[in-house]
Amino acid sequence: MAVSVLHWGAKADTVCCLASVATSQPPPDWLFVLDNGTGALAEAEVEAAAPGAVLLRAPENLGFAGGHNLVIRRALDAGATHVLLLNNDATLEPGCLAALLRESAAPRIAAVGAKVLAADHPGTLWQAWGRVTWRAALVERVGRGARDGPPFDAVREVEWVPGCAMLLAREALETVGRKHGGPMQWLTLSATIAASLPVEALRGWTRGDTGVARLLWQGYRDGLLGRTLPLRALGLR
Numbered sequence: 001m002a003v004s005v006l007h008w009g010a011k012a013d014t015v016c017c018l019a020s021v022a023t024s025q026p027p028p029d030w031l032f033v034l035d036n037g038t039g040a041l042a043e044a045e046v047e048a049a050a051p052g053a054v055l056l057r058a059p060e061n062l063g064f065a066g067g068h069n070l071v072i073r074r075a076l077d078a079g080a081t082h083v084l085l086l087n088n089d090a091t092l093e094p095g096c097l098a099a100l101l102r103e104s105a106a107p108r109i110a111a112v113g114a115k116v117l118a119a120d121h122p123g124t125l126w127q128a129w130g131r132v133t134w135r136a137a138l139v140e141r142v143g144r145g146a147r148d149g150p151p152f153d154a155v156r157e158v159e160w161v162p163g164c165a166m167l168l169a170r171e172a173l174e175t176v177g178r179k180h181g182g183p184m185q186w187l188t189l190s191a192t193i194a195a196s197l198p199v200e201a202l203r204g205w206t207r208g209d210t211g212v213a214r215l216l217w218q219g220y221r222d223g224l225l226g227r228t229l230p231l232r233a234l235g236l237r
Helices: 011-022 043-049 063-078 096-104 170-176 183-207 211-225
Strands: 002-007 030-036 054-058 082-086 111-113 125-127 129-132 139-142 165-169
Touching: 002 011, 002 063, 011 030, 011 043, 030 063, 054 063, 063 082, 063 170, 082 096, 082 170, 096 111, 096 165, 125 139, 165 170, 183 211
Parallel strands: 002 030, 002 082, 030 054
Antiparallel strands: 082 165, 111 165, 129 139
16 A cells, blocks of 8 residues: 655645654555655655655646656556555544555445544544535535534545545556546536536626636636646646
């Protein structure tokens, strides 16, 4: 099993993240850290936080998908049976990795997600699981802002797993790839775009702010046309 962490932002967050992975039980077979174009993360810092971790470097910010795809290929080439995608500002509870692996052992499990707690309020959920809504943002975070407790403790099948802590099975990666959708999904997405843009435009017009609708349109357009993420315009390069 391999863990993929992308470094971007505060170095202290990345160091804490790596330390939490290194002390997990069982420890991962591989821990890959990709410096996503910052050039600021040193091998000595990575080694001190997580002995044996492998530091990779990208010449520029490849974004979330681009960075993790690079690490996933490296992990699969190394022989990993699972790859955990982990945000660099997240830390693993001691038993988290073991629980994720235990659930992933069931037949036909492609992805397993962790319950995520808010960093500034550990007793409050950032998200318990995800639901696909096909509204403007397409998904919603179930349990957001709720107190952590029994209603959110059970293992369950869900529609969406957030990428901040997502364990992917090798078989699923090799079978599905990184892009997958049938005619029904594309039809539903098209209907969502056609319905949401006028609604958001109307909401913006009544508030005197049409920026949200414009950004939604640009995001839908760029995604459907396969355009490169405008990292420089977003301040990420």
